[in-house]
Amino acid sequence: MLRIEHLTKSYGNVKAVDDLTLxxxxxxxxxxxxxxGAGKTTTIKACCGILQFEAGEIYIDGVSxxxxxxxxxxxIAYVPDNPDLYEYMTGIRYLNFVxxxxxxxxxxxxxxxxxxxxxxELTSDLAQPISAxxxxxxQKLALIGALLHDPKLIIMDEPFxxxxxxxxxxxxxxxxEICDNGSAIFFSTHVLEVAEKLCxxxxxxxxxxxxxxxxxxxxxxxxxxxxxxxxxxxxxx
Amino acid sequence: MFxxxxxxxxxxxxxxxxxxxxxxxxxxxxxxxxxxxxLIVFGSMGFFMYQIAxxxxxxxxxxxxxxxxxxxxxxxxxxxxxxGSVSMAYGHLFRAKDxxxxxxxxxxxxxxxxxxxxxxxxxxxxxxxxxxVPVLIVAIMQQMLSPLYIILYVVGTLLLPLLxxxxxxxxxxxxxxxxxxxxxxxxxxLTVVLTLVFVGVYMVFYPKLISGGIGQDLDANALAMKGMExxxxxxxxxxxxxxxxxxxxxxxxxxxxxxxxLVWLIMARSFLRITTTHKGSKKAVYVERKASxxxxxxxxxxxxxxxxxxxxxxxxxxxxGLFFLIGIAVYxxxxxxxxxxxxxxxxxxxxxxxxxxxxxxxxxxxVDITAPSISLEGRTIWQxxxxxxxxxxxxxxxxxxxxxxxxxxxxxxxxxxxxxxxLGVWDALLLLALTLIYCALQAEMGLFFxxxxxxxxxxxxxxxxxxxxxxxxTMLLSMAFAGVVALVGFLWAFYVMEPIIYLCIIGAVGLVxxxxxxxxxxxxxxxxxxxx
Numbered sequence: 001m002l003r004i005e006h007l008t009k010s011y012g013n014v015k016a017v018d019d020l021t022l023x024x025x026x027x028x029x030x031x032x033x034x035x036x037g038a039g040k041t042t043t044i045k046a047c048c049g050i051l052q053f054e055a056g057e058i059y060i061d062g063v064s065x066x067x068x069x070x071x072x073x074x075x076i077a078y079v080p081d082n083p084d085l086y087e088y089m090t091g092i093r094y095l096n097f098v099x100x101x102x103x104x105x106x107x108x109x110x111x112x113x114x115x116x117x118x119x120x121e122l123t124s125d126l127a128q129p130i131s132a133x134x135x136x137x138x139q140k141l142a143l144i145g146a147l148l149h150d151p152k153l154i155i156m157d158e159p160f161x162x163x164x165x166x167x168x169x170x171x172x173x174x175x176x177e178i179c180d181n182g183s184a185i186f187f188s189t190h191v192l193e194v195a196e197k198l199c200x201x202x203x204x205x206x207x208x209x210x211x212x213x214x215x216x217x218x219x220x221x222x223x224x225x226x227x228x229x230x231x232x233x234x235x236x237x
Numbered sequence: 238m239f240x241x242x243x244x245x246x247x248x249x250x251x252x253x254x255x256x257x258x259x260x261x262x263x264x265x266x267x268x269x270x271x272x273x274x275x276l277i278v279f280g281s282m283g284f285f286m287y288q289i290a291x292x293x294x295x296x297x298x299x300x301x302x303x304x305x306x307x308x309x310x311x312x313x314x315x316x317x318x319x320x321g322s323v324s325m326a327y328g329h330l331f332r333a334k335d336x337x338x339x340x341x342x343x344x345x346x347x348x349x350x351x352x353x354x355x356x357x358x359x360x361x362x363x364x365x366x367x368x369x370v371p372v373l374i375v376a377i378m379q380q381m382l383s384p385l386y387i388i389l390y391v392v393g394t395l396l397l398p399l400l401x402x403x404x405x406x407x408x409x410x411x412x413x414x415x416x417x418x419x420x421x422x423x424x425x426x427l428t429v430v431l432t433l434v435f436v437g438v439y440m441v442f443y444p445k446l447i448s449g450g451i452g453q454d455l456d457a458n459a460l461a462m463k464g465m466e467x468x469x470x471x472x473x474x475x476x477x478x479x480x481x482x483x484x485x486x487x488x489x490x491x492x493x494x495x496x497x498x499l500v501w502l503i504m505a506r507s508f509l510r511i512t513t514t515h516k517g518s519k520k521a522v523y524v525e526r527k528a529s530x531x532x533x534x535x536x537x538x539x540x541x542x543x544x545x546x547x548x549x550x551x552x553x554x555x556x557x558g559l560f561f562l563i564g565i566a567v568y569x570x571x572x573x574x575x576x577x578x579x580x581x582x583x584x585x586x587x588x589x590x591x592x593x594x595x596x597x598x599x600x601x602x603x604v605d606i607t608a609p610s611i612s613l614e615g616r617t618i619w620q621x622x623x624x625x626x627x628x629x630x631x632x633x634x635x636x637x638x639x640x641x642x643x644x645x646x647x648x649x650x651x652x653x654x655x656x657x658x659x660l661g662v663w664d665a666l667l668l669l670a671l672t673l674i675y676c677a678l679q680a681e682m683g684l685f686f687x688x689x690x691x692x693x694x695x696x697x698x699x700x701x702x703x704x705x706x707x708x709x710x711t712m713l714l715s716m717a718f719a720g721v722v723a724l725v726g727f728l729w730a731f732y733v734m735e736p737i738i739y740l741c742i743i744g745a746v747g748l749v750x751x752x753x754x755x756x757x758x759x760x761x762x763x764x765x766x767x768x769x
Contacts (some may be wrong), residue, residue, distance in 0.1 A: 048620035052768060073625035084616035086540065088547035090521070096528050098538035106528050114525065122748035138768045 001026045001153050002047060003185040007056035009042050016042040018208040020056070024186050024201070026152075027179050030189040031195040033229060034205035040188040041081065043205070044157050047186065061152060073103070074104040077146035081157040081188075083138040091122065092132060095148060096110035102149035106196040109148060111211040116145050117146040119170050143171060147178075154178065156187035160194060172198055204232055238344060242352035243537055247354070248410045267333075281717030290375040301712075303381050307372075308476025309398060312469055314368040318361040318401035323432055325360075326402070326409035328550050328699040329353055330504075335697075336512045346512075353401055354501060360704060361398035361405075369394040389486055393475050396490060400471055400499040406500050408435055413511045428549035433560060447558030471496075481740055511628035533626055544613065545606060545638060550612075554702050558603035562646035565600060566653025576657050587736035590664045594603035594656045594671045594740075595723045601676050602645065606639040608683030608708040611766065612692045613700035618769055628763040632684060636758075639680035647672050667740065674747040681754040683711040688758070688765045 002024040009017045017039040024030045034040050045051035046059055049069045058065045058074040085096055093114070099109040117123040120140040130138065139162045146154060160168050175185050175198065189195050195202055196216065202225070203213035207222075211232055212219055220228045270571060290310060330353050339349050358505060373390055376382045380535035382390055412428050471492050478486025531539065545551055583589050614621065621631050624664045651672055686707035694700050702708065730739040 045619075048619075050619055070627060073623060076623070078619070078623040080619055082616070084619070086544070086617055086620070089540075090543050092523060093543070097536050097540055098624075099528070100531045102628060103533070106530050109530075110525070110526055124523060127523035153504045203406045236425055 001028075002030075002059055002155075003057075003059040003062075004043070004047065005057045005059070005194065007043065007046060007053060007058065007157055008053065009039075009046060009053040009152055010109070013210050017053075020208070020210050022203055022210070022213065023186050024153075026182050026184050028184050028200045029175055029179050029198055030186045031199035031202040031203065032186065033190075033192065033195055033202055033225075034188075035233065039207040039208040041045075041157055044078075044155055044186070044188060046128060047155055048079075049073055067204065071116075075152040077149065077151035077154045078147045078187070079139075079142050079154070079156040079159055081161060083142040083162075085138055086128050087129065087140060090127055090129050091133070092126040094141065095126070095145055098145040099148050104149050106185070108150075112148050112150075113144065114176075116147055119174070120144065120167050136147075136164055136167065139163055140167055143174075147174070151185075152183050154183065154185045154187075158189060159187055160189065160191055192224075192226045192229060196220070204229060206232065239348050239352065241315070242296050242344065242348060243355060246352045246356040247359075249695075249697070253432065254409060258762055277438055277714065279367060279370075281720060282367045282713060284477050286371040287375060290372045291379075294298075294379045294381065296379070304476035304480035304482075306376070306381065307479040308472045308477070309467070311393070311472040311475050313366040314372075314397060315401055315472065316396075317368055318365045318398060319404055320336065320436065321470060322357055322361050322366045322402065322405045323408060323435060323548055325554065325699050325703040326357060326405040327412045327428055329357060329703075330406065330409050331413050331508075331511050333697050333699075340509070341510065341662045346508045347501070348505075350505050350508045351501060354406060357402045357405065358398045359732065361401045362395070365397055365401070367680070371396070373510070382479065383481075386481065388508075393479065393486070393489065395622045396493045397475075400493050402630055403500045404505060405494045406533050407531075410500075410504050414507075425547065425549045429552055432549075432553050436557070437564075445480050460559070527570070534630055534634065537630060538554045538625070538637055541610070541634050541638040547644075548698060550699050550702050551606075551609075555606045555608065555708070556604060558600050559642060559646045560601045561603065562597070562643075562650040564595065564598055566649045569653040569657040573657050576654075580658050584660070587656055587664070587740055588731065589659065590668050590671075591726060591736055593651075593658060593660070594743075595670055595719055597647070597650050597668075598675050599716060600650070600678055601643065602719055602761055603712060604643055604679060605683045605708055605711045605715075606638065606674075607635050607680045608687050608711040608761060609701045609705055610635045610684065611660075611687040611769070612636075612695065612707070613698060614769075615693055615695060615698075618693065622767065622769075628766050629759055632758055632766065635684055636680045639683070640677060643676045643680075644673075647676055668687065671744050671747070674701075674744055674751065678747055678751050678754065679711070681751065681758060682715065684758060685754055686763065688762045691748065691765075693769060731740075734758075 002022070004022040007017050007020040008015065015143065018019055018041060018143055020039075024032075032040050032043070042051065046053045047060075047065070049065045049072060058144065063072055063077055065072045084098075096109070099113075104112075113126075116125075117126060120143065122137060122140050122144065125133070125137060130141065133141065139159075142196075143159070146156075158169060163171060164195050172194070175187075199216060201215050202219050204211050204219070212228075216225070219225070223231075257527060288305075293309065294303075294306055297303055330350065332594075335355070340346065373382075373387070373394075376390065377387065408431065412431055415427055415431075469488055474485045474489035474492060477483075477486075478489050479608055545556070579592065580589060583592055648669070651665065651669045660668065687705075690706045690710075692701050692705050692707075726736075730736075
């Protein structure tokens with residue numbers, strides 16, 4: 001579903017991502033772990049087509065994001081780490097805007113908005129302006145917006161930040177359900193317990209380079225993911 | 238501590254001007270670009286003011302009333318500054334996004350307020366210098382000022398913005414007090430209405446005061462100057478002071494400093510309450526309704542519209558000309574006699590069309606909705622960039638908003654002027670066509686400048702709406718263009734060719750510029766947007 005081949009992205013002389021290769025298959029939840037500034041957000045933004053890169057290739061469902069960015073974006077949903085949404089819109093207007101852009105039919109959008117807004121307990125706030133939302137509510141709204149067009153691939157940057165425990169639980173359930181239906185999820189996180197419980201595969205990034213990847217068992221063996229992560233932090237790249 | 242606050246204020250101002258940190262342009266090329274643009278803007282505005290000031294100076298020196306010269310231009314600069322800062326004062330003073338951060342620090346609120354007022358001061362000074370510098374040059378050339386009085390003129394000019402922000406801050410204070418009572422729901426509409434009322438009153442009385450002061454009608458002259466003495470007392474005092482009456486100058490300095498200090502202290506007393514009071518509004522109840530499915534393009538246009546109408550600063554700073562366009566149509570009927578005098582002086586035909594076009598174009602040059610529209614995406618730009626939309630459609634939606642919003646007021650203005658000036662059908666159609674060509678160009682120019690000089694790292698929308706280079710240059714370059722076209726027409730073109738030919742040349746130039754800018758936006762502009 002998502003194939004990253006030898007991705008390299010530099011900011012000036014600093015390589016934010018260095019020769020990264022990852023394959024994410026349909027039905028997989030793929031966790032992306034790394035310290036602050038490791039290059040996770042850069043990779044994610046490049047995958048979403050909002051950051052140009054100088055070397056490598058990114059394929060969404062077999063199509064290069066460089067060759068057909070619009071086609072690729074139709075299949076993707078992106079949830080950033082900081083949900084900066086249009087504060088001049090109400091929640092429902094925002095969702096309808098997203099649905100219009102992704103050409104979601106009236107029936108589908110009504111059903112999905114009802115379902116996910118109820119799930120995240122946001123229904124009663126949908127008529128409120130987004131400027132009145134808390135960080136967590138914005139995060140939930142961004143998630144609902146991401147799910148509206150039934151994407152094949154969801155890319156999320158720290159999706160659990162700002163969510164209350166119930167919403168975090170619901171998000172995990174939805175993630176699993178989406179992947180069970182054949183879509184894939186690629187997300188970054190600092191919460192190693194979540195990654196350990198939720199992910200089918202993980203990749204650990206350090207200073208822009210991939211230092212370990214594979215299934216959870218392959219990566220951590222008999223240790224906890226936290227122990228492995230901390231050990232790898234000491235490895236010189 | 239105050240220095241740190243002031244530094245932050247200056248950094249915000251500079252961020253607005255210097256654009257996004259992501260822009261890879263070198264410091265040298267930025268500086269050269271800035272210098273060229275400032276030269277064009279200041280040069281054209283300065284030239285325009287220089288011409289007017291020279292006429293006024295000669296007239297007033299001949300009747301031995303040099304004080305009026307300084308008083309009138311101080312009043313003009315004051316009004317120019319008020320128009321420039323009135324719409325942003327409320328947001329800048331009371332609704333900055335770093336309110337919580339600063340109020341949580343051990344800083345007296347009055348210092349936060351003072352730093353913000355000084356931020357307004359810098360902006361206002363910048364605008365007023367466009368008038369006061371050419372006036373100073375004229376005053377020196379006409380030998381109206383000795384070296385000592387040149388220094389006093391400079392000090393007087395530096396004090397003038399304080400007087401301007403006294404007025405704009407009082408208006409902002411009034412808005413904040415009423416908004417605190419009515420709640421957030423009415424705040425936006427209130428800001429727009431009160432500012433429009435203020436500007437309306439200013440537009441009605443101000444020209445009368447100035448034109449009365451130099452007119453031939455002695456009664457009107459005396460009445461206007463009496464009005465200046467009472468209602469424009471500080472300008473009267475400055476005028477007298479610079480006409481070698483030092484006591485008046487001292488009074489001017491004291492009045493300005495006292496007024497500023499008083500307003501600052503009054504506002505400081507309730508600054509904390511105003512900035513931390515959020516009356517809010519009743520929670521809207523969500524009722525599920527069948528959504529109307531729109532095309533991508535309609536959804537994008539609707540998004541631009543919602544952004545525009547939900548921000549009073551945006552409406553007042555970038556859309557004020559729309560109200561002026563309707564206002565000029567109303568004025569055409571109220572001030573029919575004046576317009577008929579102009580008609581009789583110019584005569585019917587293409588020259589009259591040209592004059593009407595110049596008036597309307599000058600007004601439409603204040604409509605620059607597209608100029609901050611890229612910067613206003615700010616941190617939300619990830620949404621458009623990650624959505625499956627051709628970038629050109631995003632830019633086109635921004636252009637369309639300005640085009641569509643201008644269409645109605647332009648037709649009203651053209652119809653009003655055409656009816657009162659009794660233009661023929663073909664002349665009226667020519668006027669409409671010319672106006673629409675330049676309206677379209679104005680929108681494209683705004684977008685062009687904003688793509689060249691985006692500022693995405695702002696913390697306050699007011700900063701990009703009001704202070705960014707793209708807004709400034711779009712508006713002032715258009716005004717300058719209108720001025721240059723008028724000057725070329727009246728000083729040269731109308732002597733060597735038929736006015737209709739000159740009008741056709743203006744139209745053709747406008748069309749070519751439209752095509753060139755649209756091509757640039759479609760090719761280079763889209764690439765720039767994607768790289769933001």
